[in-house]
Amino acid sequence: MADPTAPLLxxxxxxxxYPRRKGLFGKGDDFVALDDISxxxxxxxxxxxxxxxGSGKSTAGRIAMxxxxxxxxxxxxxxxxPDGMDRRQRRAFRRRAQMIFQDPYASLNPRMTVEQLLRxxxxxxxxxxxxxxxxxxxxxxxxxxxxxxxxxxxxxHEFSGGQRQRINIARALMLDPALVVADEAVSALDxxxxxxxxxxxxxxxxxxxxxxxxxxxxxxxxxxxSDRIAVMYRGRIVELGETVAMFTRPRHPYTAxxxxxxxxxxxxxAGPMAARLPAEETDGAGGCxxxxxxxxxxxxxxxxxxxxxxxxxxxxxxxxRDELVIDGPLAGQSCR
Amino acid sequence: MHTFRRxxxxxxxSAGLVMVAxxxxxxxxxxxxxxxxxxxxxxxxRFLPPLSGGHVLGTDEIGRDTxxxxxxxxxxxxxxxxxxMVLSTVTGCLTGGLTGFHGGWTRRVLMxxxxxxxxxxxxxxxxxxxxxxxxxxxxxxxxxxxxxxMEVSRVVDGQVRALRGREFVIAVEAMGASGVHMLLxxxxxxxxxxxxxxxxxxxxRAILMEAYVSYLGNGIQPPQPSLGAMLNDAQEYLRPDxxxxxxxxxxxAIAVIGLNFVGDGxxxxxxxxxxxRA
Amino acid sequence: xxxxxxxxxxxxxxxxQGSGPDIPAVEGAxxxxxxxxxxxxxxxxxxxxxxxxxxxxxxLPAGAGTIVSGQALFRRDxxxxxxxxxLPEREMRALRGRDISMVFQDPMTSLNPVLTIGEQIAEVLTTHDGLTRRQARATAVDxxxxxxxxxxxxxxxHYPGQLSGGMRQRVMIAMALACRPRLLIADEPTxxxxxxxxAQILALLRQLQAEMGMAIIFITHNxxxxxxxxxxxxxxxxxxxxxxxxxxxxxxGPLMPYSSVLFRTVPTYDxxxxxxxxxxxxxxxxxxxxxxxxxCTFHPRCAHFRxxxxxxxxxxxxxxxxxxxxxxxxxxxxxxx
Numbered sequence: 028m029a030d031p032t033a034p035l036l037x038x039x040x041x042x043x044x045y046p047r048r049k050g051l052f053g054k055g056d057d058f059v060a061l062d063d064i065s066x067x068x069x070x071x072x073x074x075x076x077x078x079x080x081g082s083g084k085s086t087a088g089r090i091a092m093x094x095x096x097x098x099x100x101x102x103x104x105x106x107x108x109p110d111g112m113d114r115r116q117r118r119a120f121r122r123r124a125q126m127i128f129q130d131p132y133a134s135l136n137p138r139m140t141v142e143q144l145l146r147x148x149x150x151x152x153x154x155x156x157x158x159x160x161x162x163x164x165x166x167x168x169x170x171x172x173x174x175x176x177x178x179x180x181x182x183x184h185e186f187s188g189g190q191r192q193r194i195n196i197a198r199a200l201m202l203d204p205a206l207v208v209a210d211e212a213v214s215a216l217d218x219x220x221x222x223x224x225x226x227x228x229x230x231x232x233x234x235x236x237x238x239x240x241x242x243x244x245x246x247x248x249x250x251x252x253s254d255r256i257a258v259m260y261r262g263r264i265v266e267l268g269e270t271v272a273m274f275t276r277p278r279h280p281y282t283a284x285x286x287x288x289x290x291x292x293x294x295x296x297a298g299p300m301a302a303r304l305p306a307e308e309t310d311g312a313g314g315c316x317x318x319x320x321x322x323x324x325x326x327x328x329x330x331x332x333x334x335x336x337x338x339x340x341x342x343x344x345x346x347x348r349d350e351l352v353i354d355g356p357l358a359g360q361s362c363r
Numbered sequence: 364m365h366t367f368r369r370x371x372x373x374x375x376x377s378a379g380l381v382m383v384a385x386x387x388x389x390x391x392x393x394x395x396x397x398x399x400x401x402x403x404x405x406x407x408x409r410f411l412p413p414l415s416g417g418h419v420l421g422t423d424e425i426g427r428d429t430x431x432x433x434x435x436x437x438x439x440x441x442x443x444x445x446x447x448m449v450l451s452t453v454t455g456c457l458t459g460g461l462t463g464f465h466g467g468w469t470r471r472v473l474m475x476x477x478x479x480x481x482x483x484x485x486x487x488x489x490x491x492x493x494x495x496x497x498x499x500x501x502x503x504x505x506x507x508x509x510x511x512x513m514e515v516s517r518v519v520d521g522q523v524r525a526l527r528g529r530e531f532v533i534a535v536e537a538m539g540a541s542g543v544h545m546l547l548x549x550x551x552x553x554x555x556x557x558x559x560x561x562x563x564x565x566x567x568r569a570i571l572m573e574a575y576v577s578y579l580g581n582g583i584q585p586p587q588p589s590l591g592a593m594l595n596d597a598q599e600y601l602r603p604d605x606x607x608x609x610x611x612x613x614x615x616a617i618a619v620i621g622l623n624f625v626g627d628g629x630x631x632x633x634x635x636x637x638x639x640r641a
Numbered sequence: 642x643x644x645x646x647x648x649x650x651x652x653x654x655x656x657x658q659g660s661g662p663d664i665p666a667v668e669g670a671x672x673x674x675x676x677x678x679x680x681x682x683x684x685x686x687x688x689x690x691x692x693x694x695x696x697x698x699x700x701l702p703a704g705a706g707t708i709v710s711g712q713a714l715f716r717r718d719x720x721x722x723x724x725x726x727x728l729p730e731r732e733m734r735a736l737r738g739r740d741i742s743m744v745f746q747d748p749m750t751s752l753n754p755v756l757t758i759g760e761q762i763a764e765v766l767t768t769h770d771g772l773t774r775r776q777a778r779a780t781a782v783d784x785x786x787x788x789x790x791x792x793x794x795x796x797x798x799h800y801p802g803q804l805s806g807g808m809r810q811r812v813m814i815a816m817a818l819a820c821r822p823r824l825l826i827a828d829e830p831t832x833x834x835x836x837x838x839x840a841q842i843l844a845l846l847r848q849l850q851a852e853m854g855m856a857i858i859f860i861t862h863n864x865x866x867x868x869x870x871x872x873x874x875x876x877x878x879x880x881x882x883x884x885x886x887x888x889x890x891x892x893x894g895p896l897m898p899y900s901s902v903l904f905r906t907v908p909t910y911d912x913x914x915x916x917x918x919x920x921x922x923x924x925x926x927x928x929x930x931x932x933x934x935x936x937c938t939f940h941p942r943c944a945h946f947r948x949x950x951x952x953x954x955x956x957x958x959x960x961x962x963x964x965x966x967x968x969x970x971x972x973x974x975x976x977x978x
Contacts, residue, residue: 079835080806094537121539134530138552147548148538187926188686195534202538217685217927218862222906222920229919244836247865250913251920274913288840289865356910 033106034067035206035238036091036124041065041100043086043262060086062262063100068206071236073228075253075270077246077285082259084242088208091240092126104206122152125199129211131191135183141194142179145169148201168197171234172227189220196227200235207231208240213248225252246289250274255341258282261316264335268342274357278344280321283353315347323348366556369632376628382621386614390438399428401435401588410604423593423607424600432588437614439583440570440590443503444618447569450508452562455515460546462516463523474520477513485510489572493581503582507569518561522554556633560626567622574615590615644716645673646823646856647697652711652726654689654696662931666692668880669711671958674824676716679850679857681871681888683864683903687930689880690860694826697725697858698743699733715741717823739769742817746829749809752801758785758812759797765819784815789845807838814845821853828860843870864907868892873964876900879928879938882958886965896967896976899923899939937969945975 043061061083068074078084089095091102093109101108109120128134135144145165149155166176172193183191192212199207209228213221229252231237243249249256250270257267258281266279277283314329315321321328325348333347371377394401399418405426413421413429420429462470480488489506496502523546526532532549540549551558576582577591585592590611597607654667667689674680684690695701696709713725717740728736737743745751753761762784763777772780778797785793788811801809810830817825827846831839847870850857859870867874867888874891876884876899884897895901905921912920925942928934934941940951956970969975 079837092537094533118539121537124537126534126537128530128534130530134534136531136535136549136553147535147540151535151539151544189926198534198538218864219685219903219906219923220926222908223922225908226919226922229917233917245908246836247908247910247913250910251908271914271916274910284837288836357914 031070034103035070035072035105036068036240037101037103037106038067038087038091039065039101039103041087041090041102042098043083043090043095044098059262061090061097061100064259064262064264066257066264066267068238068240070205071232071238072255073232073239073241073253075249075256076240076242076259077244077249077256078259079244079285081261083262084244084259085210087259088126088210088240088242092124092208093120094126118152122148122202123204124206124208125202125204127192127195127199127207127209127212129214131188131195131215132183134195135191137183140180140182141169144183144194145179145198145201148198152202154202164201168200171200171231172197173223187220188216189223192216192220192224193227196224196231200231203235204237206238206240208242210242211244212241214243214245221248228252246285258285263316263345264343265317265345266343268338268344269340271357272340272342274355276358277353277355278338278342278351279317279346280323280351280353281317283355284320286355315345323351366629366632370625370628373628373631375624376632379621379624379628382617383625386437386618386621387441390434390441394431394434394438397428397431399431401427401432402586403427410600412604413606420610421606423596429607429610432593433590433610433614436588436590436593436611437618439500439588440573440615440618441566443500443507443573444566444569444622446504447507447511447572448562448566450504451511451565452515452558454508454512455517455561456519456551456558458512459516459519459521460523460551463520464527464542464546464550466524470520474517477517480510481513481517485572486575489576490579490581493576498581498584500583503573503576504569506576507572510572511565511568514565515558515561518557519554522557523550526550526553556629560629560633563622563626563629567619567626570615570618570622644676646676646678646716647674647725647858648712648714649673649693649697650712650714652693652696652713653709654692654701655708657706657708664930665880665933666930667696670877670880670882672875672882672885674856674858675872676823677850677854677856678873679859679871680873680875681859681861681867682875682877683861683867684877685862685903685927687879687927688877690877691828693877694743694828694858694860698737698741698826699725699728699730703730715824735769738765738817738822739820740822741824741826742820742822744810744813744817744825744827744830746832749801749806751813752809754801757798757800758804762797762812762816762819765816769820780819781815784819785812787849788812788815788818789841790815806834807842810834810838810842811845814842814849818849818853818855822855824856824858826858826860829862830859831866832861832863839866846870864892864904876903879933880930881938881968882966883939883968884966885958886967890965896961896965896972897939897969898943898945898975902944945971947971 041061041064045058045060047056047058064087066074076084076087086095090097093102104120104124107116109117112120142165145168146161149161155161165179169176174190174193174197186194213224216224225248228239228241232239241249241252253270255268256270256273257264258279259265260281266273266277266282273282274286277286313331315333318324318328327347333345335343335345337343405422407426408416408422409424409426411418411422413419415421418428420433422428458473462473488510492506492509493502496506532545535549536545573582574591577589578595580595582591583589593611594608600607650671652667652670656664656666658664670693672680682690682693697713701707701709709726711726714722715725716722759778759781762781763774766772766777766780767774781797782793785796790796790808790811804812831842834842843866846857861867871888874886874888875882876897878899884891884895884900891900892904895904902921902923906923908920912918923942928938936952936954937956940946943951950970956968958966958968961967961972
C-alpha cells in the first residue's frame with residue numbers, strides 16, 4: 028500500500044469529451060462533459076460534489092470508478108491508476124472502491140433475492156468462506172444498515188425505496204471498501220427516509236472509516252455530510268473547499284447562487300444572488316461559462332477560461348474576482 | 364410460477380396448452396397401443412373411410428392406417444420443431460447476447476446480416492437450402508434453425524442492449540463482475556420471458572416449415588410418415604377421399620394454433636403491463 | 642379571511658382492487674383555500690397528496706374501483722358555487738383549464754410532442770375563450786413573455802422537445818394561466834428541475850399570483866419550497882390531513898408530532914454547522930395503505946405515543962386555535978412539554 032498520508036483518491040486533470048457528429052459527414056461538434064478537473068479524497072474523508080444536471084458530477088464519479096472511459100487525465104487510487112493496473116491490482120480496486128446509485132429501484136437485479144444479491148460480491152471476488160461464515164457476513168452487513176436478517180429471502184420489489192437503498196449499501200459493504208462513491212444516493216427518497224440514509228452514511232464513515240464521494244444536487248444535504256465540497260458547473264469545478272468556509276463565504280458567484288436557490292427551511296429567500304436564467308447557446312465562446320448568468324461579470328471574464336486560484340485553507344476557486352465578498356447563509360454564525 | 368398462473372387465466376393460452384399437450388401425449392403414448400405399423404401396407408383395404416374395417420381414421424391409397432401415420436407424422440413434426448427451437452434458441456442467445464452486450468462493429472455487421480436475411484421470404488430461402496441438402500429430419504432441423512435463430516438473436520440483442528445500461532448491471536460491473544457473469548447471471552435471467560415467447564412461436568413456425576418442405580418433396584422422404592407429405596399424397600384423391608387431406612391438415616392446424624396461443628399468452632403473462640396495453 | 646374559494650369537506654378516495662383489500666388513498670380530507678391564497682399540501686409517498694389533487698380535478702381513472710366521496714365546493718364566481726366532486730364530466734371539462742388549471746411535475750409528458758408550443762396554447766384559448774386562431778397566437782406570444790421566456794415570438798413555433806425542462810415548465814404555467822383561472826393546482830411542479838431553475842419558477846408563480854390574484858394549491862414534499870411559497874400548510878400523512886396551519890405557525894411551532902419531526906428531518910444550515918451531528922429521523926416507515934395501524938396512523942412511529950390512548954381510536958382534526966388544526970389527541974400535553 029502507498030503512503031498512508033497520501034490521498035486515497037487523486038483525480039488529476041480529468042477530461043471527458045463526447046464527440047458529436049452532425050449528419051453523416053458533418054463536422055465535429057464535441058460536447059465537453061468534463062473539462063480538466065482535479066480533486067482528491069483523503070482516507071475517511073467525505074467529499075461532496077454538487078452541481079445541476081449536466082454539470083458533469085455523475086460523469087466524474089463514474090470515471091473515478093473506472094466504469095466510464097475518459098478522454099484524458101489521471102485517476103490515482105492508492106497511487107495507482109486503474110487504467111494501468113494489472114489483473115490483481117484491478118481486482119483489489121474493484122473490491123476497495125464501491126458505488127451506490129441514485130435509483131434504488133433500478134440498481135438491484137429484480138430476479139435475485141437479497142441473499143443472492145449480497146452473495147454476488149463475495150462470489151465475484153472469491154471471498155466465499157463456507158455457508159455459515161458467509162451468512163454471518165451477510166447478517167453483519169444487513170445489521171450495519173439496520174435491516175433484519177429475516178429479509179434475506181425476499182425480492183427487491185417487496186421493499187420500499189429506503190430499504191432498497193440500504194440493501195445497496197449493505198451489498199457495497201460486503202467487500203469492506205475503503206471508498207464509496209454515492210451518486211445521488213438519497214435524491215429519489217422521501218424526506219424522512221433521506222435523513223435516515225444520510226445518517227447511515229455518516230455512521231459508515233465514523234464506524235468503518237470509509238471515504239465517501241457524495242454526489243448530489245441538494246446543497247444542504249451535501250453540506251450536512253461533507254467535509255469538503257466541490258461545486259461543478261458545465262464540466263468544470265468552479266469552487267472547492269471546506270464546507271463551513273464555503274457556506275460562510277462562497278468564493279464563486281455560482282456557489283452563492285446555488286446556496287441562495289437551495290431552499291433550506293431556515294434560509295431567507297432571494298437577495299442579490301437571485302437565480303438567473305441558465306444561458307442557452309450564448310455561452311461557451313471562450314471565457315467563464317457562468318458569465319452570462321453572473322451578476323458580477325466583468326470584461327475580463329470573457330477573455331479566457333478563468334484559471335483555478337488557490338486561496339488560504341486549501342480553498343480553490345475558478346472566479347477571477349478576488350476582491351468579491353459574498354455572504355453565505357452561515358455568514359456571521361461560524362463562531363457558534 | 365406466477366407466470367404460469369397468469370398464463371392459465373388467459374383462455375386462449377390455456378386452450379392452446381391443452382391442444383399441444385393432448386397432441387404430444389397422443390403421439391408418444393398411443394402408437395404402441397394400436398395394432399398397426401405406420402409403414403404396413405395392406406392393399407386389400409385401401410381408401411377405407413374413417414370408422415370402418417377396424418381403422419379409426421380409415422386407410423390411405425395403399426391401405427396404411429391413417430391414425431398411426433398421423434401420430435407418427437405429428438411426432439416427427441414436434442421433434443423437429445423442438446430440436447429446431449433448441450438449436451435456434453441457443454445460437455440466438457449466444458449471438459444476440461454477445462452483440463447486445465458488446466455493441467460496436469460486430470453488432471452492426473451481424474444485425475445487418477440478420478436484417479437482410481429476414482427480408483427474404485423465408486419459404487424460398489428454405490426451399491433453396493433444402494434442395495442442396497440431403498433430405499431428411501436433420502437437414503430440416505438445420506435449415507429451419509438457420510432462419511429461426513435470427514429472430515431469437517434480434518430479440519435477445521434488443522433486450523440485452525436495453526438492460527445493459529441499467530444500474531443493476533453497472534452496479535455489479537463496478538463490483539468487478541466479468542462480462543460472462545453480467546451476461547449469464549444478471550442479463551439473461553431478466554429476459555427469459557422474452558426468449559420463451561419467441562422460442563414457443565419458433566416451434567410452431569418450425570412445424571409449419573417442415574410441413575411445407577415435406578409437402579414439396581424436399582423434406583421427410585417416403586415411406587416415412589410426415590404431415591406435409593401426407594397432404595401431398597392426398598392431393599390426387601381430394602375429390603373421392605377428402606379426409607386424407609383434411610386429417611393431416613387438422614393436425615398441423617392444432618399444433619400450430621395451439622403453440623401460437625401459448626406463445627401469445629406467454630407474451631402477456633410474462634409482462635403483465637403489456638397485457639393491459641394490448 | 643373572507644369566504645374561501647375552495648372548500649373541501651370529508652374528501653375520501655378508495656381504490657378497490659379485484660383481488661386483495663381496498664386501498665383507502667385519502668380518508669376524509671377537509672381544508673379550505675382562500676381567494677388569492679397559496680396552500681401547500683405536504684406529505685411523503687402514499688400520503689394521498691397527489692390523489693387529492695387528482696380527485697379535485699376529476700382526473701382519477703373513472704369507473705372500475707375508484708370511489709370518491711365528500712364535497713369540494715368551488716366558487717367559480719361571486720354567485721355560483723359548484724361541487725367539483727359531483728359535477729358531470731362535461732361541465733368539469735369546461736371548468737378545467739378555465740376556472741381551475743393545473744401544472745404537473747413532468748412538463749415533457751404533459752405537453753404534446755408533435756404540436757408546437759403556440760398551437761398548444763392556442764388550443765386552450767380557442768376552446769375556452771372562443772378566440773380566433775390569429776388572436777390566440779398573439780395572446781400566446783403575450784403569455785410566453787409574461788412567464789419570462791425570452792424571444793416568445795420564436796418559442797411559439799418550437800416543439801416541446803426543443804426546450805429545456807425549465808422552459809417547458811414555464812410553457813406549462815403559461816398554458817395554465819391562459820384563461821386567468823381562479824385556482825391553480827400545481828403538483829410537484831419544480832421537483833424535476835435544477836435548484837436555480839426551481840427558484841426562478843417559484844418566483845414566477847409568486848409574481849403572477851400577485852398580478853392575477855389566483856389561489857394556488859401547491860403539492861410538494863420539499864419543506865424548503867413550502868417555506869418559500871405558501872401562506873398555509875396542509876400536512877398529510879397516510880391519507881389524512883394531520884395538520885393545517887399558516888406557514889410560519891406550522892414551520893415554527895408544529896403541533897402534530899409527525900409534522901414537527903418531518904420538518905426537522907430536512908437539513909438546515911444549522912445542521913450544516915453542527916458538524917457530524919445526525920439528522921433527526923422518524924423511525925420505521927410509512928404504513929402500507931392497505932394495512933394502516935389502528936388508532937392514530939402515526940402512533941407506531943411517534944415519540945409521544947401513549948399505549949391505550951393513541952392506538953385505540955382515531956383522533957379527529959381539531960382546532961387548536963383560530964386557523965390552526967391538528968389531528969392528535971395529545972397535542973395539548975405535548976405543547977405544554
